[in-house]
Amino acid sequence: MKIVISNRSGVAIYEQIREQIKTAILDGDLRVDEALPSIRALARDLKVSVITTTRAYAELESEGFIATMPGKGCFVLPRNEELAKENAFSQIETALGEAISIAKRNGIDQDDLKTRITFLWEDTDD
């Protein structure tokens, strides 16, 4: 599993780790029941503090992506479609919420926004 940390992106390191592992799981790069590196080993390899990887894994676990077996390590859980969708929606809501605030602040109405969304949807690659 390759994880690349950016020092400049402004995104917290634990978030980057979390998101990259999540993407790897969703894309199938990390298979179900596959073992993840231990929290400490990952911290050592990525040259970050242990609490950073701890938090990334803790959040992945609470979102249902991985599970920790005491004494055995962390494993990828079978993809829970429901959970994944719910998770995705909560991210979408945050992003859309911001888009809506900007729109309202600048006097853009709902229809204009919807048109723009449709346009962008066709434009974005899968």
Added chain:
Amino acid sequence: MTDRIEQAVTPETTNSTFAFELRDVTKSYDSFKLGPISFALPSGYVMGFIGPNGAGKTTTLKAMINVIHHGGQVMIGGVDNQIASMEEIGVVMDTPIYVGEWTINQLRGILKPFYAHWDDTVFTARLRGFGLDLDKRVKDLSRGMGVKLQIAVALSHHAKLLILDEPTSGLDPIAREEVGDLLRQFVGDERHSVLFSTHITSDLERVADYITFILAGRIAFSGATSDLLEKYVRVAGDPSALTSDQKRLIVGYSSHPAGFDGLVEAGNRNLLPAAVLAEKPSLDDIVIYLNKGAHHE
């Protein structure tokens, strides 16, 4: 002071999950008073101990290892520092406390009899890894090499807690990264912990799990690094847009012809005008603004 008891009590005999705990530690000098200070580190993590020069870092470390008399209590691995085994603690000072004329090989022979569990293979392997020659004299070592030597010594007597006083000051970025790497490796084993003091905050963000920030002999913050970074938001903007109530919320407020800047607690951001810039602070920002804030009190 009661003298140390040499039949030491080792952490294995206690069930403490803390690498160390300080409880209301105090120390008074003529010109400076430390404490009462309290903070703790759970086992298996790295704590960065930061503060400006003169804030009390070295005094605190010395009190922890019982080199100076102090009020309050220090527990190392669940054992009072008056009776804890020094075998479990590796001390790394900014200059090695060894006689300059000793060669590293002589040093090995000199230190070995004092430890019940000295591991020569570890020592030799580490020296090789660090590129330290057995025939080199202590006085001929550069600062970085001196730090590495002391770390090699600490690892050879199987220290569980590493305490380092300014291990990176005076080192170039490469050497600093090497030390950081060593410390991260050390806590790869969760029975190991590290406490290191520094006034260089860039050392901390990717090494320190916990941060204790000391200012003028008192603890300004102690907790997880991410908590400290999320506790504050850096703000900047037009001072004329602020009411005096709002100004009071800003820590380390400083204004200049181009505007103002400072820090607010994350929860207070919304009490400031929306036009004010708010961004994630770096550790440096936090240290600088908190320091400024303390000086205005």
Added chain:
Amino acid sequence: MNKVLVFARLDFSTIRVYLTVRTVLVFAAIAVVFGVTLGSTASQLGIFAAFGLIFSAYPFAISDKINLDMLYVTLGLSRRTVVRGRYVFGELIILAGLLIGYLAGTVVEVIRNKQIDPMGLVGLLLVFVLSSLIQACQFPIQFKAGYAKAQLWTWLPLAVVGIPVVALPPLVGGERLAGMMTDVGAWMAGNLGLVIAALILIWGGVVLGSYALSVRFYLRRDF
């Protein structure tokens, strides 16, 4: 006890740098010169005893500069062990100095008088006791305040004993002094048991008292 001996060895390792062959030879040369000019084994012993006393202060001086006292703490040593080890080291180094001096003196005697001075061993014992008593006065001060601050007081006992020893012969007159010494020597030889017992008691008492003081002072220090 083991840690005490290991610590005494640490003290030797600490000063060994300064114990170069050249330094020893210089001292030997000074001693031989004194011996030949003043004409007594005692002066040789005295020089080497002073040599031992000077060196026993070295760990204190070095510690002043590089805070070896902190090293001792990190090695897990109790303060009592450090004090005990330092006393063992101190006595041993005086003894070592004296033995070298005795050998040097014997060589000079053999060269000059073609015979060995029988009172040499008693002289050895006396000088050892005297030096050890001087050291017993110096150590507590050095443990209390470190070498630099203790310096004046360290030289005081040395001067109090040393000056009379050097000044006496010229004042009293070499012959009369030699006569007095032979009388005293004869009385001592006659009452050897008493002399030795008295020496041991005085020496033991002072050293123990000194040790107790040193421990008290050293316990209070911050490094």
